[in-house]
Amino acid sequence: MSPRYVAGLDLGSTGVKVLVTDAHGEEVLIEQRPTPWRHGAGGTTDLLAADLLATISALLDDVAAELPEGSRIDAIAVSGMGETGFLVSGDNVVTAPAFAWFDPRGQEQVDALPSSLTDEFAGVTGLPVGVQVSVVKILHLRDTGLDLAGLRWFNLPEFVVLSLGGDAVSELSLSSRTGLLDQDSGEPWTEMLDYIGVGPDFLPPLVAAGADLGCATAPALPESVSGARLTVAGHDHLVSAVSGGAIPNDRYHVSMGTAEVLLRVVDAPLNRAARTRLADHLINAVRHVVPGQHVLVAGVKTGLLMRRALQLSDIHDRAGRDALDARIAALPVDSISDGGVEITGARNDDGVLSVTIRTDGVDSAELFRAILLHGNDEIARLIEALDAEVPAARSTLLTGGWADMASVRDTRAAVLPDVSVSTRSQDTAYGAALFAARLLTPEPAPQQQEKTMNELTTLERRGMAAISTDEGNMLIVAGDQRNGMKAVMTDAVDGPGSITKEQLADAKADLVRFLGNHAPAILLDPEVALPQIVDEDVLSRDTALVVGMDASGFEEVDGIRFTRFVEGMTPRKVRDLGGSAAKMLWYMRSDKQTIDSRVGDEIRELVKACTDEGLLLIVEILTYKLEGEPDEDYKAVFPTLIADATQISVECGAKVLKLPYPGSADACAAVTKAAQGVPWAVLSAGVDHETFIEQVRTAVANGASGAMAGRSLWKDSMAVSAETREDLLTNRALPRLNELRAAVNG
16 A cells, blocks of 8 residues: 655745655655745735745645655645735635735724724734734725725635635634634624624634645646645644644744744633733734644744845855854854944834944854844843743743754843754644644554454543543553652662652652643552642642552562552552552563463453443553573564563453553554554653654554653653752653654654
8 A cells, every 4th residue: 555645835934845744744755945925115025826826836746746656645734824815706816915924014004993993902813903914904905996895815825725626714823813803702803894894704714723624626736636635734833833742831932934933822812901911012812723722922023134134145045054153153252342233123013124333344143143132132022021921931942944053042042941942844844744644534553453352331431531632542651660760860869779758759749740740641659659649639630540550579480470469459449549540560471371371360350350340451561581581582572472462461351551662663563463453552661762752653653552651751850859850840851741742643
């Protein structure tokens, strides 16, 4: 069977990009062409629909030529800039050019707005009043002679989907940029529509990002693209932000394109008064591409200023930019006296690069650094305004083309907290491709090709939902280790062995507080962590509790290992501790044990007891090297041991499995076949995070249903010091969890 490919199309201010991935998110190819703007006097910048569609057509032809022979694009998602769009008649004829979001036209219309609208504008729409907002450009076109009767507004990505053959819609995150949407109701703002002189159908039907909008049926599409499913992924900065998974609420996602955007996620809309206060600082409070979430978007036009500085310095290629970057890094801190170079233009309502030079000898490196420092000044003002409304951010992720420059990264690190940099070259296009992948009709995974061997009861299904992501994949933070957790707390003055039960309990509470509460579920032990973590309200009500029933260590009989229950642990006790599910570990050598052995009897007995209690049981299997067994022999037989142990466990009644990574894609497929439809999650086994992420991606692509991770997430974040724990769990372990969530969800 040919691989399935999807495409993410990014309509950017500088370039139009298309990125193709396979169905599992692996990048296959990227193509790019310049955005075909028309530039006029005074900074006016607009776009003809024919030029945009010709650019996209050429890109799709490029993609078709590069695809492996016999392959096709099965789905396309389109993301792009906000504020810019086309007015289209009922028969889909474009009636005017699209104005760039940074086009200066429309100030007369802003000045003419009645106070009844300007006083309410920010509180209703979440946007500041200004020429950047789509409604102002629409008013400009109306006032310069365009009859709006019978027309509809399409933001650029929506227009492209329509032109490719998709449904006519308004996507919520893009519509949030127009000034026509009430942020509280999610419906068009009637008073503004009345002022413009249009009816409620001026905006096509509102949909969430990722909605299935039909197929690509436009004429002249390459054969390998025609018929692809279509969707609008949403506003480019927001799509970029989710390209690596969910964003922690205490992180800045900084998208560094023509606009430099600082983005914060909030789980509910701010009230009108807060939206108005933020708008006074040109900060938007609008809808996210993630259903139910909102974002605070603070922008500066430093990317635009930097681009113009490069042009002014006659730098037009990557080599020239890299050379400039190196020269900036070599500048002494005080290369220019205070006031020697003055820059303005970064404010989001400006964008005009204004340079005042009061000293001799200023070169392009000093000019560029002055622009960066000016950007820092503007960003500091935005952060102050944001901090007045929401808790201060604790970390920052830089994305976008400008983040490639060391001078940009170093300068921003002086004003933004704990800066890290995305490793992707095209975050927005990749994020759009993820939306496209969701449109694919899932091919039956190996575990779905036959009826599940051991069906879940209704109560067990509820337990399964509680430990899974919204997409239905298991994701559990493992915190049931005892001695293993002590061993990584290396700041203990007298060594890990000196750590008391109380200190370990405090550490586990912080593990829940700063990491586990961000996952669907956390696995904890009843010897140290429970019941205190539940009784002291540390565990979030939105995070399910999985209770570990196995005691530390094992007994050995004739070289075969057997685990023990924590004393007094039963399915009823798990319920009493607040558990949504239980987990029990068994060691197994499937070449030495069978379904009729002691381990088989133990699995059958506990599965039945948990089913009778209405409690979901996760059966964890570990294998091990026998005494005297050569390493190479054990390594060779390991995949088979895991697959055969899976089969034994399932035949003994296991309904959910937690298993080691069996070593390869083929081995994962063999485990999935052995599981006979029983869902299995891969465990981290203490490997480093980067290794585990790749293991999870491979396992999920070959039938696994999720992951359960402990040490790979937190082994370098646990400490005796509470302050150190909070810092490392929040800023190191939590981003790993978010990356793991994305890998689990495919």
